[in-house]
Amino acid sequence: MTAAAHTEAWPDGVLGHSAASIRTLAIRSLFDRLEDLCEGAVAVDVQARVAWINDKYARKVGLDDARAALGRPIEEIIPHSALREVARSGKPILVDIMPLGAEHVVVTRLPLRDEQGQVVGAIGFVLYERVDGLKPVMAKLQQLQMRLQAAERELADNRRARYSLASFLGTSAPANEVKRQARRAAQLDATVLLCGETGTGKELLAHAIHHVSPRAARPFVSVNAAAIPESLLEAELFGVAPGAYTGADRRGRDGKFKLADGGTLFLDEVGDMPMALQPKLLRVLQEQEIEPLGANRLLRLDVRVIAASSFDLGQRVAEGRFRADLYYRLAVLALRLPPLRERLDDLPLLVEHLLEDIGARMGQAVDIDADGLALLRRHDWPGNVRELRNTLERSAAAERHTAPGRCARRRGAARAQARSDAAAGRARAGTCRRRGGATACRGLARGGTSGDLRRTPGP
């Protein structure tokens, strides 16, 4: 029953007071009692400026004179106060635990309304400051908060671009052209389509474009349309509204588009997007709106999409497996990544960099000589840079296990061998390097002929 209903149901004169005056007295005495009993009280106006603070609270926050707080934003006096939120929303926060200096206090916060019911401010009381009795609860809370912060940090790290344009190795004309186009695409904020064979660096370049774009500080979120079962992809992309499902998803879940809000969504293998979902994707690209599963309202977003395909998407359109309107919408800026066989001039640089990385992981330096490189040049690399990496990695690992020192040997040891060879009058300093080449070639022959490297997941 509302206060107004109370006053109507209670005729004047009962107990010698009018209903309205009883209510006024009740409010005053409740306020006086509460103010007296509690550990502090503060009120703010609708703009969250301190309108009143009692002496107890002023002392607690380090003020000798309560008047010094008046008119100041509440957060300047009580940094973790949520009174601004209560004055804005008009919704009370009946019980909360708030950090105050080095301790935590239990507080209650209520909106203040005028005669017409308009929110004119908010009032907060420190109900309980000796939270000793709450120690187990506080310890648990702190532990959960720390775990939450760590998980949030990890999530934010995962949603940061892992590569920059400098990570895209290559100085050949085709590689330079790709980097030039990527730099341009980064500044335009339009949808980008990256086309290229598997392992040519589409994902790496998507990270790099995000990294140099104005969205760099916002999330980078990846989703691979080919890796997620068709029945789950819609929820994964667009999210699920609370109550749409029972069980674990009861409370709803954000989709990848929502997680990428303000940033970039990398949609890998977009050619595998089921036909039924393609109109929904088109709508996001055109309207920047999503409709989570089971929700009957649209959610506005600001997401830049970078899509990638290792198939010829135009061919898929011709076969009726991909919508033409979606294809044209995605291909606003289309970048073709050249296969490795079209930029073999980059091979020495790539090999050097990859061997450095492989050596660092194995804890020993790995080398290759000119003969080895020449052999690598003769392969046509259907799996591109990923295949090159896998080949070098396998060769180095195989040599380490079967004949340590033949190829993937410690540089220091190699040098020592070379020195002792020189001392013995034999010019064998190049042996290891030649053997290195031969090993890489053996690995290459295995990978190249078996053809399984393409299926080997990338590092």
Ligand SMILES: Nc1ncnc2c1ncn2[C@@H]1O[C@H](COP(=O)(O)OP(=O)(O)OP(=O)(O)O)[C@@H](O)[C@H]1O
């Ligand atoms: N130009 C490059 N410079 C350095 N590393 C590269 C380059 N291109 C590709 N790589 C490396 O090759 C591997 C495969 O690259 P990436 O996953 O970006 O290829 P992709 O085209 O997206 O492949 P897929 O189509 O199979 O998903 C990664 O380890 C990546 O770091």
